[in-house]
Amino acid sequence: MVKLNSEMLYVSQLIGRPVFDKSNDKIAVIHDVIVRYGRDDYPPLVGLVARYRRRNFFLPRQNVAELSSHGAKMRLAVLDLTPFIRREGEVLLRKDVLDNQLIDVDGKRVVRVNDVQLIDTGHLWRVSGADVTLLGFVRRLMPQGFFGSDRPVEVIDWADVGYLATDTTTVTVQLKSSKDKLSRLHPVEIAQLAETLSPIHRTEVVESLDDEIAADTLEEMSTEAQARILEVLDEERAADILEEMSPDDAVDVLDEMDDEKSEQLFALMEEDEKADVAELMAFEHDTAGGLMTTEFVHLSRDLTVAEAIVSLRGMAETPNMIYYLYVVEAADSWKICGLISLRSLILADPTKKLSEVMRTDFRSAHPSDSALDAAQMIAEYNLLALPVVDDEGDIAGIITVDDAMEILLPRNLESRLPRLFG
Numbered sequence: 001m002v003k004l005n006s007e008m009l010y011v012s013q014l015i016g017r018p019v020f021d022k023s024n025d026k027i028a029v030i031h032d033v034i035v036r037y038g039r040d041d042y043p044p045l046v047g048l049v050a051r052y053r054r055r056n057f058f059l060p061r062q063n064v065a066e067l068s069s070h071g072a073k074m075r076l077a078v079l080d081l082t083p084f085i086r087r088e089g090e091v092l093l094r095k096d097v098l099d100n101q102l103i104d105v106d107g108k109r110v111v112r113v114n115d116v117q118l119i120d121t122g123h124l125w126r127v128s129g130a131d132v133t134l135l136g137f138v139r140r141l142m143p144q145g146f147f148g149s150d151r152p153v154e155v156i157d158w159a160d161v162g163y164l165a166t167d168t169t170t171v172t173v174q175l176k177s178s179k180d181k182l183s184r185l186h187p188v189e190i191a192q193l194a195e196t197l198s199p200i201h202r203t204e205v206v207e208s209l210d211d212e213i214a215a216d217t218l219e220e221m222s223t224e225a226q227a228r229i230l231e232v233l234d235e236e237r238a239a240d241i242l243e244e245m246s247p248d249d250a251v252d253v254l255d256e257m258d259d260e261k262s263e264q265l266f267a268l269m270e271e272d273e274k275a276d277v278a279e280l281m282a283f284e285h286d287t288a289g290g291l292m293t294t295e296f297v298h299l300s301r302d303l304t305v306a307e308a309i310v311s312l313r314g315m316a317e318t319p320n321m322i323y324y325l326y327v328v329e330a331a332d333s334w335k336i337c338g339l340i341s342l343r344s345l346i347l348a349d350p351t352k353k354l355s356e357v358m359r360t361d362f363r364s365a366h367p368s369d370s371a372l373d374a375a376q377m378i379a380e381y382n383l384l385a386l387p388v389v390d391d392e393g394d395i396a397g398i399i400t401v402d403d404a405m406e407i408l409l410p411r412n413l414e415s416r417l418p419r420l421f422g
Contacts, residue, residue, distance in 0.1 A: 040126075049084050101165040203233065242265060252285075301338070375404035
């Protein structure tokens with residue numbers, strides 16, 4: 001939080017105020033306030049856009065001797081009327097921020113900016129907060145000094161601004177500073193906030209995240225929203241995000257796209273991830289095979305409990321949530337012979353083999369079974385996951401409870417619930 005000095009202003013108190021020369025003669029009016037986005041939580045003021053006879057010109061901070069609600073006073077006698085041109089990293093608080101939406105990371109909400117607070121830190125002015133109250137809007141409409149227009153209000157700390165929904169080219173700059181702030185939120189929360197924004201800004205939010213968090217966030221959105229976002233991203237970046245998504249979700253979103261775009265992105269994926277996705281593409285969407293994911297852990301029945309735990313710890317990648325461990329006949333086999341929950345594995349005698357502690361009576365589905373029937377089996381038997389086993393007895397994948405719930409729950413209810421696991 002910026003330490004409050006005796007000087008505090010709102011942007012609305014500056015717009016339209018006069019610019020005075022050294023002799024206190026009015027020579028122009030303040031048209032906008034310029035700050036620089038970068039790594040600072042509180043962007044510094046770099047100057048003003050002043051207007052003189054229908055011409056906008058740049059008044060640098062170094063040439064502003066005084067700044068108050070009465071206006072600005074110049075330090076130098078010479079006035080440079082060179083037309084104002086925005087430089088990289090610069091944000092205009094009036095044009096780019098007022099009346100636009102932002103994501104308040106601390107409050108986990110999307111709000112509209114009615115005014116922007118500036119604080120004098122002693123050596124320069126900085127943006128300190130966003131006024132999202134009704135009073136902030138009233139302050140802009142009423143004349144200065146109007147009753148209540150100068151009352152203190154609660155503002156959002158600018159350090160908690162995770163994303164500013166602006167339609168200017170400066171968006172690239174501010175997205176870089178938003179990444180770390182947005183990453184403090186859970187992907188479910190990021191998805192919920194992003195879905196309240198316009199499609200363009202929704203895409204920009206996802207684009208600002210790293211690949212793993214972007215993939216997790218997309219998986220919390222509808223398949224249609226996922227497709228629309230990935231379709232407009234750079235193709236290499238979109239393919240990278242698809243690789244981080246679970247194979248079943250990647251298949252669904254590729255199926256939602258037009259064939260040409262789907263083929264382009266699929267071709268750009270790494271071979272291992274592409275193979276997992278291709279395996280699931282062979283199944284009809286409404287079958288157990290189309291609903292399953294190939295992300296699961298399988299271990300040989302000959303391993304001891306202790307060896308199995310060591311094997312788990314040594315895995316380079318594991319599913320987001322491990323419900324059960326699936327026991328197969330041998331290390332080079334996919335033939336399932338039992339399963340064990342992670343909790344049971346941890347509590348078991350470390351010297352015993354998995355074949356001694358696994359469950360051999362378990363429910364399963366066939367890849368050609370109805371997806372609805374498989375989902376109903378999960379609900380009926382209160383399962384966290386259901387193995388999908390082919391005609392040869394090999395485990396082809398698993399259906400997780402959250403994917404089952406997407407089928408069983410009405411869409412309007414399911415969309416308001418977070419993923420149960422993962």
